[in-house]
Amino acid sequence: MINTQVTIAGVTFKNPxxxxxxxxxxxxxxxxxxxxxxLGAVVTKGVANVPWPGNPTPRVCEVYGGMLNAxxxxxxxxxxxxxxxxxxxxxxxTKVIVNVCGRSVEDYIEVVERLSxxxxxxxxxxxxxxxxxxxxxxAFGTDPAAxxxxxxxxxxxxxxxxxxxxxxxxxxxxxxxKVAEDAGADAIxxxxxxxxxxxxxxxxxxxxxxxxxxxxxxxxxxxAVRMVYQASHAVKIPVIGMGGIATAEDAIxxxxxxxxxxxxxxxxxxxxxxxxxxxxGIEKYLERHGxxxxxxxxxxx
Amino acid sequence: xxxxxxxxxxxxxxxxxxxxxxxxxxxxxQDAKAGQFVGVYTKDASALLPRPISICxxxxxxxxxxxxxxxxxxxxxxxxxxxxxxxxxxxxxxGNGYDIxxxxxxxxSDTPVRALLLGGGIGVPPMxxxxxxxxTAGVKVISVMGYRNNDTFLLDEFKKYSDTYVASxxxxxxxxxxVLDAVRENGIGFDCICACGPMPMLRAIKEFAGDRxxxxxxxxxMACGVGACLGCVVKxxxxxxxxxxxxxxxxxxxxxxxxxxxxx
Ligand SMILES: Cc1cc2nc3c(=O)[nH]c(=O)nc-3n(C[C@H](O)[C@H](O)[C@H](O)COP(=O)(O)OP(=O)(O)OC[C@H]3O[C@@H](n4cnc5c(N)ncnc54)[C@H](O)[C@@H]3O)c2cc1C
Ligand SMILES: Cc1cc2nc3c(=O)[nH]c(=O)nc-3n(C[C@H](O)[C@H](O)[C@H](O)COP(=O)(O)O)c2cc1C
Ligand code: FES
Numbered sequence: 001m002i003n004t005q006v007t008i009a010g011v012t013f014k015n016p017x018x019x020x021x022x023x024x025x026x027x028x029x030x031x032x033x034x035x036x037x038x039l040g041a042v043v044t045k046g047v048a049n050v051p052w053p054g055n056p057t058p059r060v061c062e063v064y065g066g067m068l069n070a071x072x073x074x075x076x077x078x079x080x081x082x083x084x085x086x087x088x089x090x091x092x093x094t095k096v097i098v099n100v101c102g103r104s105v106e107d108y109i110e111v112v113e114r115l116s117x118x119x120x121x122x123x124x125x126x127x128x129x130x131x132x133x134x135x136x137x138x139a140f141g142t143d144p145a146a147x148x149x150x151x152x153x154x155x156x157x158x159x160x161x162x163x164x165x166x167x168x169x170x171x172x173x174x175x176x177x178k179v180a181e182d183a184g185a186d187a188i189x190x191x192x193x194x195x196x197x198x199x200x201x202x203x204x205x206x207x208x209x210x211x212x213x214x215x216x217x218x219x220x221x222x223x224a225v226r227m228v229y230q231a232s233h234a235v236k237i238p239v240i241g242m243g244g245i246a247t248a249e250d251a252i253x254x255x256x257x258x259x260x261x262x263x264x265x266x267x268x269x270x271x272x273x274x275x276x277x278x279x280x281g282i283e284k285y286l287e288r289h290g291x292x293x294x295x296x297x298x299x300x301x
Numbered sequence: 302x303x304x305x306x307x308x309x310x311x312x313x314x315x316x317x318x319x320x321x322x323x324x325x326x327x328x329x330x331q332d333a334k335a336g337q338f339v340g341v342y343t344k345d346a347s348a349l350l351p352r353p354i355s356i357c358x359x360x361x362x363x364x365x366x367x368x369x370x371x372x373x374x375x376x377x378x379x380x381x382x383x384x385x386x387x388x389x390x391x392x393x394x395x396g397n398g399y400d401i402x403x404x405x406x407x408x409x410s411d412t413p414v415r416a417l418l419l420g421g422g423i424g425v426p427p428m429x430x431x432x433x434x435x436x437t438a439g440v441k442v443i444s445v446m447g448y449r450n451n452d453t454f455l456l457d458e459f460k461k462y463s464d465t466y467v468a469s470x471x472x473x474x475x476x477x478x479x480v481l482d483a484v485r486e487n488g489i490g491f492d493c494i495c496a497c498g499p500m501p502m503l504r505a506i507k508e509f510a511g512d513r514x515x516x517x518x519x520x521x522x523m524a525c526g527v528g529a530c531l532g533c534v535v536k537x538x539x540x541x542x543x544x545x546x547x548x549x550x551x552x553x554x555x556x557x558x559x560x561x562x563x564x565x
Binding site (some may be wrong): 001024030057059218273 | 305342347521544553
């Protein structure tokens with residue numbers, strides 16, 4: 001019997017495959033394509049204390065081997081989320097990781113406190129790395145002192161395990177990982193999107209209304225693998241790796257670089273079955289290589 | 302059920318310069334209806350996102366769909382080279398489509414409801430399947446299609462299902478000007494409007510409709526096509542069902558909206 005379970009901060013996942021926040025809605029939209037029971041976890045779209053309208057359109061554009069997005073964290077706010085999305089996810093035998101965003105430390109605290117009584121939220125993922133909103137978000141993720149402060153504040157206001165989601169838009173990812181760990185984070189996830197820009201030369205305009213957007217997709221994968229490797233070797237807490245994962249081979253590459261679990265992001269848009277195909281492909285790989293426990297792969301290079 | 306599935310090209314021909322007519326055998330035809338669309342994938346791994354293309358026709362045996370599209374960039378250029386027997390990967394069926402039952406209620410009960418279909422440019426194709434479905438449902442259809450010039454692709458096919466009028470920007474056929482110029486010139490009466498075309502045309506139609514019901518089909522840049530990424534929103538007059546922030550998702554709440562419900 002091959003073991004595909006992994007454990008992060010005391011929470012056991014049936015397999016290491018999740019999806020990237022914001023690329024899977026609340027799970028509902030893709031439940032038509034995949035059986036959510038097959039996933040290690042569902043990671044929900046970033047939710048704030050109040051509804052956020054997000055950015056003007058165009059919000060998305062294609063780039064070579066990936067895409068840019070500047071959604072601006074449109075979300076219905078924590079009340080609707082708790083009344084609608086969490087009960088929906090209760091129907092499934094999978095873990096639920098709630099991704100949290102905010103403009104100020106107080107915003108984040110309001111959300112994590114509200115989630116404290118929700119048994120369906122197994123873990124919290126704190127987005128301090130969204131490049132698409134003016135205040136908050138990425139500011140917390142690029143300044144070590146701010147990252148340390150917000151991590152401590154959130155840990156002081158919740159008993160749930162906390163994952164800090166890091167941005168690649170920094171010079172020293174290992175340092176940021178260490179800062180999060182020292183401030184009490186139970187795990188870290190990376191990478192969020194890389195800030196990019198596209199110009200429509202026919203119209204002489206920015207492709208996105210927000211001018212800049214976050215790049216994701218296969219084109220960023222080598223950067224993500226490198227950062228997961230550096231971050232996971234700088235800390236003892238588990239790392240959730242993502243950035244361009246499309247197949248089981250990609251997922252295994254991230255695990256060998258040091259990730260305990262992995263997320264499929266924008267490739268859900270390209271192949272709505274990508275998550276479950278990763279789960280199945282990992283099982284086959286383990287079988288083919290006679291590996292009895294998936295944990296042997298983590299950081300094995 | 303939405304699916305990603307591989308279809309087979311039955312035929313492809315060019316209808317006008319840069320305009321192609323593609324017939325694809327696919328299980329998606331089973332559920333496809335007017336106003337809905339499919340995402341068409343390229344074979345080029347650098348161009349990953351599905352291209353949204355509207356349903357222009359569904360075969361009577363519900364085994365194939367017809368897509369009519371304009372070559373606009375690298376994806377549609379690739380599609381224009383597809384030949385009989387080629388595989389083509391589709392995501393669908395996407396979007397809400399037109400609510401025919403609702404349209405049937407919009408007249409006064411003595412005479413059949415009169416639906417005015419307005420299509421502009423590459424907004425013409427989705428109106429063809431709609432004219433067929435409406436006329437089958439007993440609705441009186443009046444089609445007014447607008448073109449740049451005398452490349453009036455699909456126009457003859459509308460005549461099977463509707464009274465048909467035409468406008469062209471250069472005046473080479475029908476009314477010189479846009480579809481609304483043709484509606485006014487011909488004194489066309491109607492109970493409701495269904496429209497697809499460029500944004501300036503849709504804005505003008507929204508204003509022209511006044512308090513009469515108009516359904517318009519919107520376009521926006523899309524990524525997922527299934528309501529997950531929140532990329533493709535339009536401002537709405539009322540709270541949207543998903544995020545409660547007056548931003549509806551065109552790919553799932555639309556692409557067909559009542560004009561009075563959206564701020565365009
Ligand atoms: C709901 C809907 C229905 C549509 N129906 C039709 C149709 O029936 N016939 C038709 O000819 N066109 C239709 N379009 C427009 C069509 O999607 C674009 O022309 C097409 O995506 C261009 O792809 P490309 O690779 O050739 O262009 P590129 O410019 O190379 O595409 C780059 C990226 O931009 C996106 N993009 C470019 N133009 C548009 C656009 N106008 N709208 C949305 N995305 C765009 C592409 O999908 C791709 O992700 C529809 C669009 C929408 C949103
Ligand atoms: C459309 C879109 C929306 C996203 N929204 C969020 C979000 O709300 N919160 C968050 O932490 N990350 C968000 N992300 C980042 C992804 O979760 C992921 O970190 C990133 O896209 C890299 O992975 P990928 O290359 O597999 O997509 C979003 C990404 C995309 C493409
Ligand atoms: S394209 Fe993703 S929500 Fe519409």
